[in-house]
Amino acid sequence: MKKNITIADSELPIMKILWEKGTLTSPQIFENMHGNKSTLKTLLQRLVTKGAVTAKENTSRTYLYTAAVTQQEYINSERKSFLQKAFDGSAKKMLLNFVQEEKITKEELQQLIDMIEEG
Amino acid sequence: MKKNITIADSELPIMKILWEKGTLTSPQIFENMHGNKSTLKTLLQRLVTKGAVTAKENTSRTYLYTAAVTQQEYINSERKSFLQKAFDGSAKKMLLNFVQEEKITKEELQQLIDMIEEG
DNA sequence: CAAACAAGACTACAGTTGTAATCTCAAAAA
DNA sequence: TTTTTGAGATTACAACTGTAGTCTTGTTTG
Numbered sequence: 001m002k003k004n005i006t007i008a009d010s011e012l013p014i015m016k017i018l019w020e021k022g023t024l025t026s027p028q029i030f031e032n033m034h035g036n037k038s039t040l041k042t043l044l045q046r047l048v049t050k051g052a053v054t055a056k057e058n059t060s061r062t063y064l065y066t067a068a069v070t071q072q073e074y075i076n077s078e079r080k081s082f083l084q085k086a087f088d089g090s091a092k093k094m095l096l097n098f099v100q101e102e103k104i105t106k107e108e109l110q111q112l113i114d115m116i117e118e119g
Numbered sequence: 120m121k122k123n124i125t126i127a128d129s130e131l132p133i134m135k136i137l138w139e140k141g142t143l144t145s146p147q148i149f150e151n152m153h154g155n156k157s158t159l160k161t162l163l164q165r166l167v168t169k170g171a172v173t174a175k176e177n178t179s180r181t182y183l184y185t186a187a188v189t190q191q192e193y194i195n196s197e198r199k200s201f202l203q204k205a206f207d208g209s210a211k212k213m214l215l216n217f218v219q220e221e222k223i224t225k226e227e228l229q230q231l232i233d234m235i236e237e238g
Numbered sequence: 239c240a241a242a243c244a245a246g247a248c249t250a251c252a253g254t255t256g257t258a259a260t261c262t263c264a265a266a267a268a
Numbered sequence: 269t270t271t272t273t274g275a276g277a278t279t280a281c282a283a284c285t286g287t288a289g290t291c292t293t294g295t296t297t298g
Contacts, residue, residue: 010256012204026275038258041276046255061264062275075205075216082201085131086194091222095214097194099231103210106235109228112218116225129286145245157288160246165285180245180294 005052005069011043015074018053018067025062124171124188130162134193137172137186144181 007015017032018024030040044065047053055063080089087093098104126134136151137143149159163184166172174182199208206212217223 006254008255009204036258038260039256042258043256045276059265076220078201078205079217079220079222082197085128086197091217092227095223095227095231096234098198098210099235101195101198103198104214106232108211108214109232109235112214113225113228113232115215116218116228125284127285155288157290158286161288162286164246164248178295182246 005050007047007050007052007069007074008043010039011047011052014040014044014047015052015067015069015071018065019071023064023066025058025064029065124169126166126169126171126188126193127162129158130166130171133159133163133166134171134186134188134190137184138190142183142185144177144183148184 013033013035014029017029021028021032026041026044029044030037033040044053048055048065052067052069054066054068056066058064083089083091083094087097095104099109132152132154133148136148140147140151145160145163148163149156152159163172167174167184171186171188173185173187175185177183202208202210202213206216214223218228
């Protein structure tokens, strides 16, 4: 059974950097970010503990950090959770709602259809 | 400034019943649900404390509960949060992802366009 | 009226989250 | 070599969550 790794909102910025840049040392991660260093260290630590990020020994006393959960896995998990909570799991209901709330235009829908047809 | 009321996952089933049925007593809420009664009481209590549900005195010692946050408000809040976390706030990116992941078909997109055109 | 019932109030408790300070100690700098 | 630095480890702590038990007391039942 695969354990369900949850990425907290505060931890997400770190994941985004790792998804974008690949493998980095902690200073490299942090220089791409704002916020209190101590807090960031804690969040990175937690991600490692959870298994969302792997830490491979680099020089003694430092590590190279890499995302162990892919962005698509994260998105899939968030999508499922969102659809379930707000639309009983139905992507169709959601779409309808987005259209009604005007978060999506007819033009955008048409572009997608065109995209699909082009393959 | 409006306070940001957060509805926890465990509390959502109660909200869903209130959204569906309107105003109910706690026994009426609970008879529509599964789960430990004591836990449900706690969750209902928390919803009242948060202001997500209002409790109007009924007979002495009992209340009538009503959702104070609408389902659409909840959905909007979840939508914003989901789009932000997974797609930098872009509904378009999300749609593209759904199409790629085959959560939405060309036919469904076409139906929506037709719906918009009919008004 | 006495006993049982139960809605709501109060208490409990561990895990997660957001936020951050302090401690350790090897490596870099002076 | 002595000092400084800083990555990582450890500790802190309150709010929120998930889950559930106990206490109070008015109401219902026998």
